[in-house]
Amino acid sequence: MLYNDNTTKLLNLQDFEVEKIEETEKEMLIYGQLCRHEQYCPCCGAATGTIHDYRTQRIKDLTIFGKRCVIIFRKRRYRCNECGKRFYEHNEFVGRYQRMTKRLIADIIIKLTDVRTYKSVAEEADISTTTAQRIFDNVNYPHISEMPEVLAIDEFKGNASGEKYQCILTDPKNKIVLDILPTRFENDLNSYFRKYENEQRQNVHFFVSDMWKPYFRMADNWFGNATKIVDKYHWIRQVIWAFERVRKRAQQSLDDGMRKYFKRSRSLLIKPFNSLNDTDKQAVNIILSYSADIRDAHCLKEKFLTALHSSAEQAEERISEWIHIAEISALEDFRYCARTLKSWFDGIISSFAYSYTNGFTEGCNNKVKVLKRNAYGYRNFRRFRNRILHIFSHQKLSADS
Numbered sequence: 001m002l003y004n005d006n007t008t009k010l011l012n013l014q015d016f017e018v019e020k021i022e023e024t025e026k027e028m029l030i031y032g033q034l035c036r037h038e039q040y041c042p043c044c045g046a047a048t049g050t051i052h053d054y055r056t057q058r059i060k061d062l063t064i065f066g067k068r069c070v071i072i073f074r075k076r077r078y079r080c081n082e083c084g085k086r087f088y089e090h091n092e093f094v095g096r097y098q099r100m101t102k103r104l105i106a107d108i109i110i111k112l113t114d115v116r117t118y119k120s121v122a123e124e125a126d127i128s129t130t131t132a133q134r135i136f137d138n139v140n141y142p143h144i145s146e147m148p149e150v151l152a153i154d155e156f157k158g159n160a161s162g163e164k165y166q167c168i169l170t171d172p173k174n175k176i177v178l179d180i181l182p183t184r185f186e187n188d189l190n191s192y193f194r195k196y197e198n199e200q201r202q203n204v205h206f207f208v209s210d211m212w213k214p215y216f217r218m219a220d221n222w223f224g225n226a227t228k229i230v231d232k233y234h235w236i237r238q239v240i241w242a243f244e245r246v247r248k249r250a251q252q253s254l255d256d257g258m259r260k261y262f263k264r265s266r267s268l269l270i271k272p273f274n275s276l277n278d279t280d281k282q283a284v285n286i287i288l289s290y291s292a293d294i295r296d297a298h299c300l301k302e303k304f305l306t307a308l309h310s311s312a313e314q315a316e317e318r319i320s321e322w323i324h325i326a327e328i329s330a331l332e333d334f335r336y337c338a339r340t341l342k343s344w345f346d347g348i349i350s351s352f353a354y355s356y357t358n359g360f361t362e363g364c365n366n367k368v369k370v371l372k373r374n375a376y377g378y379r380n381f382r383r384f385r386n387r388i389l390h391i392f393s394h395q396k397l398s399a400d401s
Contacts, residue, residue, distance in 0.1 A: 012103075014092060016073070027068040030061075034073065034089055041080035042087055052079040052086050060100040060126065062107055068126050071101070100127070108135055112387065113394035115371045133383065141389040144169070144178045147200045150356050151223070152208040153215055155184045156365045158372060160381035168368070168388075172208060172360045177392035180385040186214035193222040201225075208356050210234040211344055230347035231358035239304045240270060242337040246297040254290065262287060269298065272305050293331060300326055300334050315352035319345070364392065 015035045022029040038047050054074045061069040076089045093101050104125060111121045112132075122132035148171035155165040160182065167181035167189070181192055193201065207226040209215040211234050219228055247269060251262045265287055268280050276284065288295045303325065307318040319341070326338035341348060351357070368388055378384035 027070060028064050030069065030071045032073050034091060039078045039089055041083060041085050043085045044080065044083045046080055046082040048078055048080050050079045050081055052077045059094055060104055062104050105135055108132060109139060112136055113391055115367060115374060115391065117374050137383060139386055139390055141386050147196060147203045149173060149203065150206040150208065151204045152358050152361045154210060154358050154361045154365060156368050160378045160384045168361060168364060170361045170364060172356055175360055177364055177389060180388050182381050186218055189214065189218045190221060206354060206356050208358055210358060227350050228347050229350045229354055229356055230344050232351050235341060235344060235348050238337050238340050239301060242333040243297050243301045245333045246293050246331055250291040250294050258290065273302055296329065296331055300329060310352065312353040316349050319348060
C-alpha cells in the first residue's frame with residue numbers, strides 16, 4: 001500500500017489505485033482502477049453501488065522520463081437499482097469520449113502558445129496532426145468586448161479563407177493583441193466596428209495606422225472622438241524611397257565600377273551627414289560630385305531629417321516648409337513624395353504630439369509571419385485567428401505574472 005500511495009502521488013493520479021507498472025523500451029504501461037465510491041444515477045439521482053460490468057480502457061497520458069505513458073484501467077459500469085439506468089463511474093482525469101487525459105490535452109494546448117507547428121506538438125504527444133488540430137479547435141477567443149483608449153490597425157499577408165491580407169487590431173499602449181480580421185476591405189471593417197455601441201467606440205481616443213486610406217475613412221466613420229495618427233515609420237520612409245529612386249536612376253548613367261561603388265555606399269547616403277566620420281563624409285562628397293540630381297536629393301533628405309527633430313509645437317511649421325521646398329523641386333520623385341505627405345498632413349503632425357506608433361503591431365506581424373511560414377500557410381481563418389490570439393494572450397499573461 002505504501003508503494004501504491006507513493007506511486008500514485010508521483011504520477012499525480014488522484015483517486016486511482018495503481019496495480020502494476022510495465023516498462024518497455026518506448027513506453028510505460030500503468031495498470032489500475034479508480035477507487036470505488038458510491039455513485040449517483042444521472043437520471044434519477046439515486047445512490048447505487050451495484051456494478052453491472054467492467055470495460056478495459058487505454059488512455060494516453062503525459063510522457064514519463066521521455067517515454068510514452070499509457071494508463072490501462074478497468075472502468076466500472078454501474079446499474080441504478082431504482083430506474084435501471086446503466087452508467088460509467090465518474091472520472092476526474094479523463095473527459096467523456098476521450099482517449100487521453102485532461103492534463104495531456106492541456107499540455108498540448110499550452111505547447112501551442114509557442115510558434116510551433118501542429119505536427120511537432122502532435123509528434124511529442126504521440127497523436128496525429130489532425131487530432132492536435134481538433135483539440136485546438138475547442139479553443140475559442142471571442143471578439144473584444146471593450147474598445148481601448150489607443151487602437152492600432154495593420155495588415156499582414158496571408159492566405160486564410162482565400163484572402164490576400166488579414167488585419168490585426170492591437171492596443172499599443174498596453175501591448176495587447178485585440179483581434180484578427182479576415183480582410184482589410186473597407187466594407188468588412190465597417191461591418192466589424194458597426195457591432196459596437198457608439199458609447200464603446202467613443203472610448204477610443206487615438207487611432208494609429210499606416211498610410212492605407214480605407215483605415216482613415218473607417219476611423220472617420222466610427223471613431224470621431226479619436227485623434228488619428230500616421231505611424232512614423234510609414235511616412236518617413238516615403239522620403240527615403242524618393243531619395244532611393246533618384247539614386248538608382250543616377251546610377252544607370254555610370255560605368256560598372258562607379259555603379260557598384262554607389263550601391264555599396266547606399267547606407268552612407270541615407271544616414272544623416274553630420275553623424276558620419278570624416279572618412280565617410282569624404283566618400284559621400286565624392287558620390288555627390290557625380291550627379292546634380294543626387295546632390296539635390298541629398299539636400300532635401302538632410303533638410304527632412306533635420307525637421308524630424310522638431311518639437312510638437314515646431315513640427316507643423318517645419319514639415320510644411322519642407323513640403324513646400326519639395327513641391328517646387330526639379331525632382332519628380334520628391335514632388336510626388338510632397339503630395340503624399342500633404343494628403344496625410346494632419347496624421348503626420350499628430351505623430352509628433354503623441355508617441356503612439358505601430359511598432360508593437362509590426363512586431364506582432366513578424367511573429368505571425370513566422371507562424372504562417374512554419375505551417376506553410378493557413379487556409380482555415382477561424383483556426384488561424386484563434387492560434388494567433390492564443391499565442392499573444394499567453395505572452396500577455398506571462399508578462400503580467
